[in-house]
Amino acid sequence: MVSLARDSSPIVLAMVGLPARGKTSIARKIARYLSWLGHPTRLFNVGNYRRAHLGTAQPHQFFDPNNTEGRQALLGMAMTALDDLIGWLSSGGEVAIYDATNSTRARRNLVIERCQAHGFPVVFIESICNDESIIETNVRETKLRSPDYQGVDPEAALRDFRARIAHYARAYEPLGEPERSYIKIIDVGRQVVLNRIHGYLPARLVPLLMNMHLTPHPIWLTRHGESVFNEKGLLGGDSDLSARGDEYAKNLSAFIRERAGDEHVNVWTSTLRRTIQTARPMTQNHVAWRALDEIDAGVCEGMTYEEIRQQMPEVFNARAADKFRYRYPRGESYEDVIQRLDPLIIQLERQRSPVLVIGHQAVLRALYAYLVDRPAPSCPTLPIPLHTVIELTPTAYACEERRFQLAPAVQGGDSSTAHP
Structure with missing residues (x-):
């Protein structure tokens, strides 16, 4: 891009x-x-x-x-x-x-x-x-x-x-x-x-x-539940949820219902199965945005980081040197992700009722950076763990933040290294 x-x-x-x-x-x-x-x-x-x-x-x-x-x-x-x-x-x-x-x-x-x-x-x-x-x-x-x-x-x-x-x-x-x-x-x-x-x-x-307004409303950001590719440490793909991912989807549904009460919640997902499956226990009326699809790893899709390091050391080293601007061969960079998210930001700004965004690590890092006013180049290091809901409430001058870790735990940590 x-x-x-x-x-x-x-x-x-x-x-x-x-x-x-x-x-x-x-x-x-x-x-x-x-x-x-x-x-x-x-x-x-x-x-x-x-x-x-x-x-x-x-x-x-x-x-x-x-x-x-x-x-x-x-x-x-x-x-x-x-x-x-x-x-x-x-x-x-x-x-x-x-x-x-x-x-x-x-x-x-x-x-x-x-x-x-x-x-x-x-x-x-x-x-x-x-x-x-x-x-x-x-x-x-x-x-x-x-x-x-x-x-x-x-x-x-x-x-x-x-x-x-x-x-x-x-x-x-x-x-x-x-x-x-x-x-x-x-x-x-x-x-x-x-x-x-x-x-x-x-x-x-x-x-x-x-599209600006002053109506207070929460924005919830969460990654999809753990996927089969997360379990294997593979990048990208369009795999289904794992058993733990399915359990997280149910826990997420209960959590949002409790936090939102009777308010209508706009549920946004990517077009990939793991986000849609995460939304399913909550609603069949989610909106799937292609702009929310995970960063395109290009020729590295379906590989582990260790495989990239061994088989494509020039790619591994170049990306390590500038993870924000480096573009995967035939894929994207974080900078590219921000550009494709731009129209979605306008849609997000116009919402007056709560919004739940079920997305992917790199994409949510970019959205989070915008909402809490973090420098865009810091995106690759922002912590967006699996099975965690980030609640952001925009105010006149800032964004109030709370984080909620929902069971189940993920084996080996949060599998955040399984994708970018």
Whole structure:
């Protein structure tokens, strides 16, 4: 498989919006997604610069646009972050995300001028939210836990932050400049507006931004039950489950029913028998995705690692040197797996009810890396043992994780060496 063509020209994605509208959550999701796809991406959060240089205990009056001293201090932090951003892109970065309110035309013009002077195009991403329930949830669950209000009485913090929002709202000028490149996200993906969007990366972000939501729901990742090939230490293939694998399938069904209760669970498998058989005690209505098929070991399918080491030492050594990028002869690399999983990520992002993914070690490593924001090259070393359920619950800024080991035990450990 050949990686998708990509425009490697540096670009700036500049956030726009009032506080508590999800800008930082969106910025982090974009950074996680692009980094996972292999684009060198860095987030520059102006709020972090302010806290680092000016301290965290700034009352709402500091953010009043009529406060000349505060306004100049905030501008200084914004420009310091922008200078660092430009320096990073100039030294080889590809995507820089400028996470700030950028709430006036004057500020956005300044960002454009500074970036374009160095040849870096800017695409603004504005988050608009008119749903008071979403704003209230965002304020209480994220903003009041920020370092700005550490040790502050929650009700006092709530009053102060609402006053801060009101200061920004008085001066706020929504995006509308027809000559600018921008994406507007309204009410967390209910509507997305594009203006002058060109190029590979901005266009690739649109499906992700359209399918975002804040509905909490668990995502369960698990490998299929132990297969006959696992027992023999063979790579790949399309073998049936072993007796222990069958037992795990029953245990998994009971576990998911207990965790999900009456909620509907979307069950996703690969097209290979061992994942479909693992899903069978739970449902006949699973969705089989070819994108979830295990990494293609090419000419090494059906071999053990020891056989590869003895019969194909050049393959064994080359893969050991760079397991993430090495492509099996006539097969795939981890990098290839990530590219074919990209459309599935968009489907995963749009789900609002629980999802159970029954997959394979290499594929689940790639999905896990995306969900918990681990560097893509770390995929080959991420632990995804057999007969274990990984429960991930996405939140605004991270992913909560729990692991459950379900019987039966696997002879000789978890047989993780039986495939990549």
